[in-house]
Amino acid sequence: MRVLLINPNYDPNTLNYLKMNGFPIGLLSIATFLNKHGHNASIVDRAFNRAPLDELLAEYAPDVVGISMISNMVIPDMIEVGDFFRRHHVPVYIGGTYASIIPEIILTEGKADLVIISEGEKIWLNLLEAMDAKTDPHKVNGIVYMGENGNIVYTPPEPFMDLSELGPVDFSLLPNVKDYFQPCYCYDNMAYLYLSKGCTGNCSFCFNPYFHKCKRRVRPTADFLDEVSFLIEHYGLETVYFADELWGVTKTERQSLFQQMRERNIHFTWGCQTRIGVLKKEDIQEMYDNGCRWIFFGIEAPPGHLAQIANKHLPYDLVIPTLEACQEVGLISNVSFIFNYPGETESDLKDTVQYMQSLPSTYLSIAYFAPFEKSELYNQVVNNGIYDPPKTLEEIRNGALIEKIHSTFSSVSDRDYHVIRSCFLLQDLFSRDPYSKKEKSGSFITKSVKTMVLNIRTLQFKQWLRGTFYSAKYFISILLHALCFPGIRRKYGFHFNIRRN
Numbered sequence: 001m002r003v004l005l006i007n008p009n010y011d012p013n014t015l016n017y018l019k020m021n022g023f024p025i026g027l028l029s030i031a032t033f034l035n036k037h038g039h040n041a042s043i044v045d046r047a048f049n050r051a052p053l054d055e056l057l058a059e060y061a062p063d064v065v066g067i068s069m070i071s072n073m074v075i076p077d078m079i080e081v082g083d084f085f086r087r088h089h090v091p092v093y094i095g096g097t098y099a100s101i102i103p104e105i106i107l108t109e110g111k112a113d114l115v116i117i118s119e120g121e122k123i124w125l126n127l128l129e130a131m132d133a134k135t136d137p138h139k140v141n142g143i144v145y146m147g148e149n150g151n152i153v154y155t156p157p158e159p160f161m162d163l164s165e166l167g168p169v170d171f172s173l174l175p176n177v178k179d180y181f182q183p184c185y186c187y188d189n190m191a192y193l194y195l196s197k198g199c200t201g202n203c204s205f206c207f208n209p210y211f212h213k214c215k216r217r218v219r220p221t222a223d224f225l226d227e228v229s230f231l232i233e234h235y236g237l238e239t240v241y242f243a244d245e246l247w248g249v250t251k252t253e254r255q256s257l258f259q260q261m262r263e264r265n266i267h268f269t270w271g272c273q274t275r276i277g278v279l280k281k282e283d284i285q286e287m288y289d290n291g292c293r294w295i296f297f298g299i300e301a302p303p304g305h306l307a308q309i310a311n312k313h314l315p316y317d318l319v320i321p322t323l324e325a326c327q328e329v330g331l332i333s334n335v336s337f338i339f340n341y342p343g344e345t346e347s348d349l350k351d352t353v354q355y356m357q358s359l360p361s362t363y364l365s366i367a368y369f370a371p372f373e374k375s376e377l378y379n380q381v382v383n384n385g386i387y388d389p390p391k392t393l394e395e396i397r398n399g400a401l402i403e404k405i406h407s408t409f410s411s412v413s414d415r416d417y418h419v420i421r422s423c424f425l426l427q428d429l430f431s432r433d434p435y436s437k438k439e440k441s442g443s444f445i446t447k448s449v450k451t452m453v454l455n456i457r458t459l460q461f462k463q464w465l466r467g468t469f470y471s472a473k474y475f476i477s478i479l480l481h482a483l484c485f486p487g488i489r490r491k492y493g494f495h496f497n498i499r500r501n
C-alpha cells in the first residue's frame with residue numbers, strides 16, 4: 001500500500017513567538033515500521049515542503065493519507081490537507097497526541113475517515129492489512145470512527161507494542177534532516193530523539209495517564225544509539241534532547257546507555273526530563289561525565305494544597321538536594337511550575353512565588369494550566385461549570401494550549417499572573433548559566449538571540465520573519481509587565497535575582 005504521512009504546518013495565527021520544527025519522530029517511526037512490513041510509506045513535512053497538494057497527489061498517488069496532530073497549532077493546515085485528499089477519494093486517518101484526545105470533534109466535523117488513538121505503528125499495519133484483504137478496517141482495534149447512524153464508535157484499545165519490534169527509525173525518509181537541528185541552551189545541532197515512552201505518573205493536568213495508561217516502556221538502547229551514530233556521522237549531530245517523558249528511571253537503564261556509548265565510542269552532549277527522586281548526586285555526576293548538560297524537572301506546584309490538586313506526589317524533601325547536586329556537578333537545571341490552577345488564590349500564588357524563589361535551580365519555567373481533554377482536571381473544571389470546553393476545531397484553534405490564562409479558574413487577576421510570570425522570564429533571560437562549568441556559559445538572552453538568528457537557516461523566510469517579529473513583541477511585553485508594576489511584585493514577594501555567575 002502507498003501511504004503518505006503528513007506533518008501539517010503551524011497555523012500562522014498561533015505563532016506568537018518563534019516556533020521550531022523538531023523531527024516528526026512519530027511519523028518517522030510509523031513509516032519505518034510500515035516499510036519494514038512491505039508497504040511504501042513516505043513523509044511530507046509541510047513546514048518545509050510547501051508543494052501544492054495536487055502535486056503531492058500526483059507524485060505520491062497515495063492509497064491512504066495519515067495526518068499528525070500533536071497540538072491545536074496545526075488545525076487549518078490539517079483541515080486543508082485532509083479535505084483535499086478526501087475530495088480526491090483518498091481515505092484520511094488522523095492521529096497523534098492531540099488527535100487522540102479529541103477524536104469526536106474531528107469526526108463530527110468530517111475531517112477524517114477515522115482517528116487512530118495513541119501509538120500508531122501497529123494500528124496502521126492492521127489497517128493496511130485490512131485494506132489489502134478488502135476486509136472492514138473498522139474491525140481494527142485502537143481506532144475511532146463515525147458509525148452509519150452518526151454515532152461515534154470506539155473499537156477496543158490496541159495493546160502497547162514491544163518497542164524492540166520497531167528498530168531504529170529510517171532518517172532517509174526526510175530529505176532535509178539537518179534542517180531539524182537547532183541550538184538548545186548553549187549547545188548546537190540538537191535534535192529530539194527518544195529512548196523511552198510514557199510515564200508512570202498520574203498528574204491531574206496531564207493527558208499522559210490517558211495516552212500511555214501510566215505505563216512506561218524503554219526501547220533497546222542499541223536502536224537509539226544506531227540513530228544517534230547515524231546522525232552524527234552523516235549530519236553532524238552534536239546534541240540530543242531526550243524526548244522521553246520520564247528519562248532514565250532505573251540505574252540499569254542508565255548504565256546500559258553509558259556503557260554502550262563507551263563501547264561504541266559515541267559522544268554527544270544531551271539533556272533530559274525526569275522526576276525529582278529518581279536521581280542521587282552520584283547519578284547526576286555519572287550523567288554529567290557521560291555528556292548530560294541539562295535536566296528538566298516538572299515540579300509544577302509548591303508543597304501543600306496546590307500539590308494535592310496537581311496529584312504529582314513529589315518527594316519534596318529531595319527537591320533542594322537534587323537541584324543542589326545539579327549545581328555542584330555543573331549542569332543546568334530547569335524546573336517548571338503551573339500557574340492558574342482551578343481555585344488558586346492570591347495567597348496560593350504567593351506561596352508558589354516564595355517556593356520558586358527558594359530553589360537553587362538555574363532556570364524556572366512557568367506555564368498556565370491548560371485543560372487538556374481526557375485529563376482529570378479537565379473533567380473537574382468542566383463538571384464544576386468553570387470551563388466551557390471548545391466544541392469545534394475552530395474554537396480549539398483559537399484557544400492556545402499553554403499560553404492562555406483562563407480567567408474563570410482562579411481568583412488571581414490576569415494582570416498579576418502576567419506580571420509575575422514576566423518577572424521570572426526576565427530574570428531567566430538575563431541570568432547566566434552559573435553551573436555549566438564555564439564550558440559554554442552565557443546569558444539566556446544572548447543564546448535566544450543567537451538561536452533566533454540561526455533559525456533563519458531552517459525556517460521559511462516569511463515564517464522566520466513573523467516569528468522574530470512576535471518574539472520581539474513578546475519580549476517588550478515581558479519587559480513592560482516585569483518592570484512597570486512594582487506593587488504587584490511586592491504583593492507576591494517577588495525579588496529579582498539575576499545570576500551573573
Ligand code: B12
Pocket residue numbers: 007010019020021022023024025026027029030066067068069070071072073074093094095096097098099101116118119120121124192194207243244245372401402
Ligand atoms: C519532540 C516534541 C516536539 C517537537 C517535534 C514535534 C513533532 N512533530 O513530533 C517540537 C519542538 C516541534 C514540538 C512542538 C510542540 N509541542 Co511537542 N513534544 C515533543 C515531545 C517531547 C516528543 C514527541 C515525540 O517525538 N515522541 C515520540 C514519538 C514516537 O511519539 P509520538 O510523537 O506521540 O507519536 C506516536 C503517536 O502519537 C502516534 N502518532 C503520531 N503522529 C501520528 C500520525 C498519525 C496519522 C497516526 C495515525 C498516529 C500518530 O503514533 C506515533 C508512534 O507511536 C512530546 C512529549 C512526548 N514525550 O511525547 C511533546 C508534546 C507532543 N508536545 C506538546 C506540545 C503542547 C507542543 C507545542 C504546542 C508546544 C508549544 N507551545 O509550542 C508545539 C506544537 C507543535 C505542533 N506542530 O503542533 C505536547 C502535546 C500535548 C497533547 N496532548 O497534544 C507534548 C505531548 C508535551 C506535553 N506533555 O505537553 N514538540
Ligand code: SF4
Pocket residue numbers: 199200201202203206207208209245246298312
Ligand atoms: S506531568 Fe509528567 S510526571 Fe505527570 S503524568 Fe504527565 S508526563 Fe508523567
